[in-house]
Every structure is written in structure tokens, then in C-alpha cells.
Amino acid sequence: MECREIPWAGLELDRGEIYRTMGSSRYVPDREMQARIERVIAEAGRVCRARFGYEVLPAGMPGPRAISAGGAGLATGSVITPCLVGAEYYALFVATAGVEFDAWLHGLQVSGDLLDQFIADAVGSEIAEAAARQMAGLLGREAAVRGMRISNSYSPGYCGWPVRDQRALFGLLPPRPCGVELNASCLMSPVKSVSGVVAIGRSVEKKPYGCAACGKKDCYKKRVST
Amino acid sequence: MANLNGLQEAIVGGKLETAVALTNEAIAEGCDPQAIINDYMIKGMEEIGARFEAGQAFVPNLLMSARAMKGALDILKPLMRGKAAGSAGRIVIGTVQGDLHDIGKNLVASMLEGCGFEVVNLGVDISSERFVEAAREHDAQIVCMSALLTTTMPRMKEVIAAINGSDLKGKVKTMVGGAPVNERFAASIGADGYSSNANNAVAMARSLLGIA
Numbered sequence: 001m002e003c004r005e006i007p008w009a010g011l012e013l014d015r016g017e018i019y020r021t022m023g024s025s026r027y028v029p030d031r032e033m034q035a036r037i038e039r040v041i042a043e044a045g046r047v048c049r050a051r052f053g054y055e056v057l058p059a060g061m062p063g064p065r066a067i068s069a070g071g072a073g074l075a076t077g078s079v080i081t082p083c084l085v086g087a088e089y090y091a092l093f094v095a096t097a098g099v100e101f102d103a104w105l106h107g108l109q110v111s112g113d114l115l116d117q118f119i120a121d122a123v124g125s126e127i128a129e130a131a132a133r134q135m136a137g138l139l140g141r142e143a144a145v146r147g148m149r150i151s152n153s154y155s156p157g158y159c160g161w162p163v164r165d166q167r168a169l170f171g172l173l174p175p176r177p178c179g180v181e182l183n184a185s186c187l188m189s190p191v192k193s194v195s196g197v198v199a200i201g202r203s204v205e206k207k208p209y210g211c212a213a214c215g216k217k218d219c220y221k222k223r224v225s226t
Numbered sequence: 227m228a229n230l231n232g233l234q235e236a237i238v239g240g241k242l243e244t245a246v247a248l249t250n251e252a253i254a255e256g257c258d259p260q261a262i263i264n265d266y267m268i269k270g271m272e273e274i275g276a277r278f279e280a281g282q283a284f285v286p287n288l289l290m291s292a293r294a295m296k297g298a299l300d301i302l303k304p305l306m307r308g309k310a311a312g313s314a315g316r317i318v319i320g321t322v323q324g325d326l327h328d329i330g331k332n333l334v335a336s337m338l339e340g341c342g343f344e345v346v347n348l349g350v351d352i353s354s355e356r357f358v359e360a361a362r363e364h365d366a367q368i369v370c371m372s373a374l375l376t377t378t379m380p381r382m383k384e385v386i387a388a389i390n391g392s393d394l395k396g397k398v399k400t401m402v403g404g405a406p407v408n409e410r411f412a413a414s415i416g417a418d419g420y421s422s423n424a425n426n427a428v429a430m431a432r433s434l435l436g437i438a
């Protein structure tokens with residue numbers, strides 16, 4: 001697995017997502033707060049080294065609720081599995097804001113102002129998400145060269161895929177991929193990291209996220225109405 | 227005359243400098259610290275809390291208000307030493323073992339502090355033993371626990387069991403929260419309180435301690 005570092009300028013942080021994590025989809029920060037957020041983003045940019053990496057493995061689908069990648073089973077569940085149909089390969093990935101960002105965030109927690117800490121935390125979440133988008137972008141381009149398409153990305157802990165499967169997923173990646181470690185509770189460190197799977201194949205379709213069927217009423221990622 | 231209504235507004239608006247300046251003025255004029263807190267500052271926090279519940283204010287607003295409140299409280303506290311009414315209660319808070327998610331817990335801690343509780347923030351990755359020790363050491367009335375994932379959430383049950391297996395049984399209330407936690411889970415592990423957000427955590431803490 002190649003671990004790729006994303007240049008800060010290439011990250012494309014979505015301000016809307018940062019505001020959403022800080023408040024809600026209706027939260028619009030006033031000018032003063034926006035300036036503060038931009039300052040925190042600029043400070044983060046000085047330390048952050050976001051990275052991603054993926055491992056592409058031959059795909060199998062033993063049933064409607066599970067996949068197999070390189071022969072190893074993953075319990076992706078009845079919501080996600082149908083979105084991976086047609087896969088010839090699966091890319092298993094990690095994307096992370098990086099240890100440098102986490103160390104900086106931790107430093108703020110010890111010394112800094114809680115508001116800046118709160119903003120930096122939301123910024124870090126978006127950095128991890130943006131890194132995952134960069135991963136998907138590259139994967140999509142590489143697949144296209146081979147006449148293939150990719151699915152959306154899906155993560156353990158979402159839509160009925162248990163977080164515990166992080167162990168199986170990490171088992172398919174090299175040790176400490178991109179510096180990301182999984183602890184006994186299946187928590188990734190650096191905290192600002194995401195993991196998941198993307199399907200690759202000639203007949204793969206990018207299906208909308210299957211939130212309607214998931215049943216987790218309070219999920220923030222729920223996209224039923226959109 | 228000290229501008230105490232202005233102080234209340236500064237708390238609602240989250241204006242730290244203004245709140246501090248007006249508090250200093252009020253003290254210089256001999257206002258009673260307890261009255262400043264109860265009649266103006268806490269009212270300000272209640273106002274921003276109500277706006278939050280109504281969807282007219284957001285976490286950053288709560289945070290700004292709690293900051294302004296704390297700034298003003300830090301000035302008033304030394305003047306009230308020995309008066310029991312100075313603290314709404316003592317709370318120990320931490321993120322459970324195996325979990326490193328900090329920010330949600332810190333927000334709760336800050337809101338509780340802003341509303342007059344004495345809060346000991348233990349940090350992240352806190353074992354059951356440390357929760358119990360800290361509760362004993364600080365003579366806490368409530369132990370608050372936070373978790374990010376369904377895989378770390380069960381640790382809360384262990385902490386509650388450890389409390390109930392110690393001399394603190396019956397003396398300490400427990401409150402839980404964090405993204406994957408809900409009311410049902412909280413009830414199932416025998417937690418005394420749950421809240422989905424930092425604002426409501428204050429109301430929950432007050433009700434657990436029988437404070438109106």
C-alpha cells in the first residue's frame with residue numbers, strides 16, 4: 001500500500017461541512033466567527049500532513065449482507081452490501097488528518113481556548129473527510145483508465161456495518177497504515193481518521209447513500225430528504 | 227449604578243471582555259456577588275440555553291456564553307469563599323477507557339462550569355478505577371462519562387458497576403452521553419441521567435441534585 005500525502009492546498013475543505021459539524025445544517029456563523037474559523041484553518045494548515053492509502057483486492061460477495069475482499073469476509077450489512085454490487089475489486093482505505101494534526105489539536109486542548117479547540121476539532125473532522133474524498137477522486141480516475149467505475153465509500157460503524165469490523169478491515173492493510181493505529185476498542189488513532197471500502201468494477205454504480213433503510217433516526221449523515 | 231442588565235446581555239451574547247469589565251464595575255460598587263450570579267449571570271445562561279433548545283442558537287453560541295460566564299465567575303468566586311451557595315455541585319467528568327474523543331465532553335464540562343458547578347475534567351481514556359478514585363478524592367456528587375463509539379460505550383457500564391461496588395454506592399449519581407449513547411442505553415446500564423447535548427446536561431445535573 002502506498003501512503004500518499006495530500007498537499008494542504010489540494011485538500012478542498014468544505015466550509016459548509018465545518019459549520020455543520022460545529023452547529024447544524026442551519027448554523028451560519030457570523031462574520032467574526034467565520035474569521036476565527038479561517039484563522040484556525042490557516043493555523044492547522046501549517047502543521048497538517050493529511051494522508052491516505054488503499055489496498056485493492058479481488059472482490060467477492062458471499063451473500064446479501066457481506067462481502068469478501070482478497071478472501072477475507074467483511075459484514076457490510078444489508079444496507080451497504082447492495083451498493084457494492086458489481087465489484088470486481090474492493091479498495092480498502094484509510095484517510096487521516098495525520099499524527100501532526102492530532103498532536104497540534106491535543107496541544108490546544110491542554111493550553112488553548114475551548115472555542116478554538118472546538119473549531120479545530122470540527123476542522124480536523126473535515127480534513128479527514130476531505131482526505132477520503134481525495135482518495136475517492138484518485139481511485140475514480142485510476143479506475144476510469146481501466147474502463148471501470150467506483151461506488152461511494154462506506155465505513156464500518158455506519159448503516160449497520162459494525163465498528164468491530166475495523167479489526168478485519170485493518171487485517172487487510174499493512175501494519176499502521178499511514179500511521180493509523182487501531183486500539184483494542186476499535187478506535188483509530190489519530191482520532192481524525194476514517195476507514196472504509198469502495199467497490200471498483202465495470203458495472204459498479206454510484207448509488208445514493210442508503211440512509212432511508214438504515215433506521216438510525218438520529219444519524220447526522222442521514223440524507224433521506226436529499 | 228452598575229450595568230447588571232448589560233452583564234446579563236454580555237453573557238447571552240458571549241462577550242467575555244464586556245462581562246469581565248461589567249463584573250469588575252459591579253464589585254467596585256459593592257454589589258453582592260451572589261446576587262450578581264443568581265439574578266443576572268445564571269439568567270443569562272438560562273436565556274442562551276432556551277434559545278439553543280428553540281434552535282435559535284448553536285453550540286458555538288453556548289460556548290461563547292459559557293466562556294463569558296466563567297470569566298465573570300472567576301472574578302466573583304474568590305469573594306465568596308466559605309459560602310456553600312457558591313457551587314451548584316461537584317462533578318467529575320471523563321471519556322471512558324479505550325476512547326480518545328475529547329471535544330463533546332469538554333463542551334459539557336464547560337457548560338456545567340459556566341452554570342456554577344465545580345468540574346474536575348479527568349481527560350480521555352479513563353479507567354473505572356480512576357473514575358472511582360477521582361470521585362472519592364473530590365467528593366463528587368455526579369460522575370459524568372462520555373464515549374464516541376458503540377465499542378467504547380460498554381465501558382460506561384463497568385464504571386457504574388465499579389461505583390456500585392465501592393463505598394460510593396448510593397452517594398454518587400452517574401450521567402452518560404456521547405454520539406452513540408441514547409436514553410435507552412443509559413437506562414439499560416443503570417445510569418441516573420443521559421443528555422444528548424451540553425445544554426441539557428446542565429438541566430439533567432441540576433435535577434439529579436434536586437436543584438430547581
Ligand code: B12
Binds near residue numbers: 155216374376404
Ligand atoms: C465528526 C465525526 C467524525 C470525525 C471526527 C471524530 C472525532 N472523534 O473527532 C471523523 C470524520 C474523523 C469520524 C470518524 C469516524 N466515525 Co464519526 N462521527 C462524527 C459525527 C458526525 C460528529 C461527532 C462530533 O464530533 N460531534 C460534535 C461533538 C461536539 O459532539 P459529541 O461528541 O457528540 O458531544 C455532544 C453530545 O454527544 C453530548 N455529550 C458528549 N459527551 C457527553 C457526556 C455526558 C455525561 C453528557 C450528559 C453529554 C455528552 O454533549 C456534547 C455537546 O453537545 C458523528 C455523528 C453525530 N451526529 O454525532 C459520527 C459518529 C460518532 N462516527 C461514527 C463512526 C462509526 C466513525 C468511524 C468508526 C467511521 C470509520 N470507519 O472511519 C470513525 C472512527 C474514528 C476513530 N478515530 O476511530 C459513528 C459512531 C457510531 C458507532 N457505530 O459506533 C457516528 C455516531 C456516526 C453514525 N454512524 O451514526 N467521525
